[in-house]
Amino acid sequence: MILELKNIDKSFGEKEVLKGVSFVAEGGKAFGLLGRNGAGKTTSIRILMNVFSANSGEVLIDGAPIDYDKIGIGYLPEERGLYPKKPIIDQLVYFAELKGMSAKDAVKAVDYWLGRLGMTEYRNKKLDTLSKGNQQKIQLITALAHDPDIVILDEPFSGLDPVNAMLLKDVVKEQIAKGKIVLFSSHQMSYIEEFCDSIAIINAGKVAISGDLHDIKRNYVRDKLVVSTTKPEQIKADLGGACSEREDGSLLIQLASPDEKQAMMKRLVENYDIDEVKVFEPSLNDIFVEYAGAQV
Amino acid sequence: MNQFGKILKFELKGYLRNKVFVGITIFLVVSIAIVMFIPNIISAFQSDDEGDVTPSDLPTMLIYAEDESLRDIVKEYFTAAFVDYNVTAAEGSVDELKNDIIAGNAECAFVMNSASSYTYYVNNLSMYDMNTEIANTVLQEVYRVGAMIQNGLTPEQAGEIMSVQIESGTETLGKDQMQNFFYTYIMIFALYMVILLYGQMVATNVATEKSSRAMEVLVTSAKPTSMMFGKVLASCIAGFSQLVLVFGTAILLYNVNKEALSNPLIASIFDIPIELFIYLIIFFVLGFLIYAFMFGAIGSTASKLEDINTSVMPITFLFIIAFMVVMFSMTSGSIDNTAMRICSYIPFTSPMAMFTRICMSTVAWYEIFISIAILIGSTVGIGVLSAKIYRVGVLLYGMPPKFSTIMKTVFKKQ
Numbered sequence: 001m002i003l004e005l006k007n008i009d010k011s012f013g014e015k016e017v018l019k020g021v022s023f024v025a026e027g028g029k030a031f032g033l034l035g036r037n038g039a040g041k042t043t044s045i046r047i048l049m050n051v052f053s054a055n056s057g058e059v060l061i062d063g064a065p066i067d068y069d070k071i072g073i074g075y076l077p078e079e080r081g082l083y084p085k086k087p088i089i090d091q092l093v094y095f096a097e098l099k100g101m102s103a104k105d106a107v108k109a110v111d112y113w114l115g116r117l118g119m120t121e122y123r124n125k126k127l128d129t130l131s132k133g134n135q136q137k138i139q140l141i142t143a144l145a146h147d148p149d150i151v152i153l154d155e156p157f158s159g160l161d162p163v164n165a166m167l168l169k170d171v172v173k174e175q176i177a178k179g180k181i182v183l184f185s186s187h188q189m190s191y192i193e194e195f196c197d198s199i200a201i202i203n204a205g206k207v208a209i210s211g212d213l214h215d216i217k218r219n220y221v222r223d224k225l226v227v228s229t230t231k232p233e234q235i236k237a238d239l240g241g242a243c244s245e246r247e248d249g250s251l252l253i254q255l256a257s258p259d260e261k262q263a264m265m266k267r268l269v270e271n272y273d274i275d276e277v278k279v280f281e282p283s284l285n286d287i288f289v290e291y292a293g294a295q296v
Numbered sequence: 297m298n299q300f301g302k303i304l305k306f307e308l309k310g311y312l313r314n315k316v317f318v319g320i321t322i323f324l325v326v327s328i329a330i331v332m333f334i335p336n337i338i339s340a341f342q343s344d345d346e347g348d349v350t351p352s353d354l355p356t357m358l359i360y361a362e363d364e365s366l367r368d369i370v371k372e373y374f375t376a377a378f379v380d381y382n383v384t385a386a387e388g389s390v391d392e393l394k395n396d397i398i399a400g401n402a403e404c405a406f407v408m409n410s411a412s413s414y415t416y417y418v419n420n421l422s423m424y425d426m427n428t429e430i431a432n433t434v435l436q437e438v439y440r441v442g443a444m445i446q447n448g449l450t451p452e453q454a455g456e457i458m459s460v461q462i463e464s465g466t467e468t469l470g471k472d473q474m475q476n477f478f479y480t481y482i483m484i485f486a487l488y489m490v491i492l493l494y495g496q497m498v499a500t501n502v503a504t505e506k507s508s509r510a511m512e513v514l515v516t517s518a519k520p521t522s523m524m525f526g527k528v529l530a531s532c533i534a535g536f537s538q539l540v541l542v543f544g545t546a547i548l549l550y551n552v553n554k555e556a557l558s559n560p561l562i563a564s565i566f567d568i569p570i571e572l573f574i575y576l577i578i579f580f581v582l583g584f585l586i587y588a589f590m591f592g593a594i595g596s597t598a599s600k601l602e603d604i605n606t607s608v609m610p611i612t613f614l615f616i617i618a619f620m621v622v623m624f625s626m627t628s629g630s631i632d633n634t635a636m637r638i639c640s641y642i643p644f645t646s647p648m649a650m651f652t653r654i655c656m657s658t659v660a661w662y663e664i665f666i667s668i669a670i671l672i673g674s675t676v677g678i679g680v681l682s683a684k685i686y687r688v689g690v691l692l693y694g695m696p697p698k699f700s701t702i703m704k705t706v707f708k709k710q
Contacts, residue, residue: 013705046516046691049516051516051691073516075512075513075516077509077512077513077516079512080509080512081508081509081510081511081512082508082510082513083505083508083510084508086310090306090309091510094302094306095513095514095517097302098299098302098514098517098518100298139513142513
């Protein structure tokens with residue numbers, strides 16, 4: 001299954017929030033939707049979920065306009081919140097029913113997920129008696145219980161302790177393995193890097209870059225070298241401004257052009273005590289800062 | 297439709313599990329039961345004391361006159377006229393008499409200057425003190441009888457003339473406003489209370505979902521029309537069952553207790569003709585719905601629960617004005633005045649105005665029909681509009697938006 005957003009425009013009053021947003025997400029893979037606060041991620045998600053209608057553009061599944069009666073969508077919103085004063089089982093079953101399940105199936109599915117996330121003991125408790133992390137797990141069930149085809153998780157890891165984060169990772173991997181489209185939106189780049197095969201970075205309502213994460217990294221201009229050495233001082237002194245020290249103690253050497261790569265590598269290996277030298281590949285964090293940071 | 301049913305069920309369950317809602321209902325039913333049994337309770341206490349009322353238990357009314365024969369005549373007539381008083385001739389001076397009243401030994405006094413002139417002394421003049429009116433009538437009668445005797449009639453003839461009985465009968469061809477007044481009053485008041493109470497509940501319910509951000513998931517799961525209609529109908533069913541329970545208890549206990557409650561006033565309340573009862577239900581349900589939709593739409597524009605009270609103010613005002621117009625017209629007796637006629641066609645006021653006119657005046661069937669038709673049309677229209685406002689409103693956070701802004705967004709082509 002392939003989900004495609006094509007040239008989505010959306011404005012609220014005078015304000016243009018999305019300007020021709022397009023991206024493609026595939027089933028069985030996780031997709032990262034990145035962008036700074038206010039870039040248009042949530043609006044894109046709401047258009048995808050048919051909460052807002054776009055001014056122009058299309059949402060396609062396998063090339064045809066999406067049929068919301070057939071394609072189930074599960075959503076974990078960034079702004080968490082359910083009914084604080086109602087028993088957990090009641091509201092979870094209600095949400096699953098609203099998504100089209102029968103009462104019986106809903107209870108069964110909710111009980112499965114309560115067990116899966118280790119929350120069975122809270123089944124009949126009121127939501128506001130739970131800790132924040134546990135409330136978040138309950139909220140996750142509203143996104144998963146009806147077995148949706150598309151799972152949208154907005155900042156799923158915020159507020160979770162390492163054990164729960166691990167549990168969530170397993171759940172997410174399981175969903176991906178089932179062939180679902182998993183759409184991540186997060187500012188925690190490490191998680192995106194861990195899960196997502198492809199990404200889109202939205203900046204000020206436009207897609208700044210999108211595609212396969214490996215390709216994006218490969219296509220980066222290869223004009224920097226990362227050098228591990230026991231004696232950085234000597235190299236720094238010889239290369240001057242082209243050389244800077246990184247946080248982990250390794251050196252980053254800026255080349256005048258990518259063509260100089262071989263020559264510089266040779267020079268380094270022959271003249272200095274080098275442990276390792278490689279071409280610099282940016283982390284997702286670096287990419288994000290470059291593409292999303294340009295915003296005013 | 298399926299979704300609508302699920303929402304309705306969930307919301308209804310919420311009302312039934314709400315301890316405050318259940319508590320209020322039980323309290324009302326118990327209160328009604330107590331009220332209906334009050335006559336029994338009172339008569340149970342009274343039966344022992346009955347017949348023991350002695351003249352000394354009654355408040356004292358003093359009669360003073362320089363002329364002793366005048367004093368005795370007045371005392372005789374007043375004793376017959378003021379059965380609730382122990383009428384006594386005053387001994388001593390006017391000043392002593394005043395002191396007696398201030399000290400509380402006597403409640404009031406008539407100081408006769410002549411047969412047709414007196415001063416009434418009382419410590420605190422009550423709003424409902426009718427003593428001087430009664431005294432005037434009695435004294436006029438005394439004076440007239442005296443005059444007749446002086447002019448040669450025998451006391452018997454004079455007495456006959458004075459006590460002539462006029463026989464009369466009233467046949468009401470339209471509505472008896474006296475008789476209908478009380479149940480109309482009670483029904484209008486019930487409508488007023490229920491709409492304001494439940495309207496607030498609907499608004500709070502929507503705003504709570506919004507402020508707790510449950511809306512974020514809800515809005516992606518259900519259609520706004522289903523949400524709005526489900527919520528409002530659930531509150532309508534809850535409110536209506538509460539009323540049925542309270543009034544049902546009252547009617548049941550009235551029938552059980554009919555003998556003790558022989559007061560014609562109470563009887564008039566329970567003597568609602570069946571067709572009025574049907575109109576009552578129609579106007580009640582429609583009036584409830586139209587206001588509940590508006591309250592729901594308002595609730596969706598508030599980000600915080602605190603905003604609700606100010607946001608609902610225009611609706612509350614509209615409603616209070618309608619209530620005041622109806623109440624003034626009812627008490628003034630001119631039910632069919634121009635304001636009421638206009639109000640019976642405006643959908644926001646017609647539930648109260650038209651119902652009152654049907655109860656207390658004669659309204660042509662086509663007027664009722666037009667009023668109900670306008671009301672039904674408007675209720676559906678307001679319902680759809682409120683669902684649209686809801687869709688726009690629920691995802692707007694921050695300051696409650698201006699009405700014009702919302703309308704612009706709602707009517708903008710999507």
